[in-house]
Amino acid sequence: MRPAPTRKKLRFYQRRLRQARMVARAIQSRNHPILAHIVPMRRCNLSCAYCNEYDKVSAPVATEEMLRRIDLLATLGTQIVTISGGEPLLHPNLDEIIRAIRSHDMIATLITNGYLLTPERIERLNRAGLEHLQISIDNVNPDTVSKKSLKVLNQKLVWLKEYADFDVNINSVLGGGISHSEDALTITRRAVELGFETTVGVIHDHGGQLQPLKAEEHAVYDQILAERKPGLFAFAYDNLFHKNLVLGLPNDWQCGAGSRYLYICEEGLVHYCSQQRGYPAIPLEKYTLEDIEREYTNKKACAPFCTVSCVHRVAMLDLIRNEPREALLRLFPPERPGGPLSLPLGIRVLTSIFLPNPSGKRPTAARRFLSGAVLRIFGVKSTKKENQHELISISGSRGRPRTP
């Protein structure tokens, strides 16, 4: 049954409120992961030539074990859990895993190749409480590199448009042996036509590192930026990371992998990311606030040419948290040198409420009241210790520091 338009709208605004709360809490405290990727299934039904994240043999991780890992992520204070793979739709109890994520009030998202989607499967995902789904489409027609093709997936997109009660993002890719770079533009146009969010990724090598784009790929990238309707953070992301990557230039940033972003493999070990597996490779049940604190500032040699976009996005929130004025300058640069920042309205309102006055003056009582009220609406409680960047031990529903 198709969701009624009013229910769809209501769920849409509920998700936006939950995302706003997520952003507020991520900025307010640094002692918890913002995003964790979790793998319930290493096996995949496809075999894309560039991929190092799948096999053809592994069994699904036992459901009880997945639920235990989700409890552990909640204990660490994780805000978003993305289920990836392999192909997660092959897991027999995926809906139960999604429900478990939502039961801890964490945001539940899924990355899939889309092959197994049907109207009935999409409705089950609605009922389980999925909030966001991403499909990466590599080309218009299947070839020897990838079968994640618009030709094969178009009907799935039409079903998502009709039945999905969650956000859908269509990611197109450039580089990495994709033969027709203009396909990325065709895919973006189709996604925009169906009303989906779009992103474009640069395919990385097996270490998550940049493969510089050719001139024609660069031209397609520029055209995609001109035609798509970017969300707030997609626009900021392009300014901060993609602009350099498409030119083959390094980025100067602090990678928060192991701290603000965790990658939990099928064996339940915490790794930096899908491309840096083996570090630090600590079992999730032994991962503590001390590990999170250590990795927050730990420099990763792979960072300058990294293309792992979900970790970049998490880092944007920490940049805003740590150096708000510099972050805004980099995320929303002025249209002309020396001009005012091109801040979207929502960001302008939030910065005027939360950022310290550049003149150093103490905020007025009215402004303090307003910022307190906004934080309460977002369900965020201010703690002095967290604001002082101290490592804290939180008892009750949160984790405890590991004893050496």
Ligand code: SF4
């Ligand atoms: S569909 Fe995804 S996980 Fe499967 S082989 Fe392709 S890129 Fe890898």
Ligand code: SF4
């Ligand atoms: S910089 Fe971070 S996210 Fe990128 S490859 Fe290295 S560890 Fe992974």
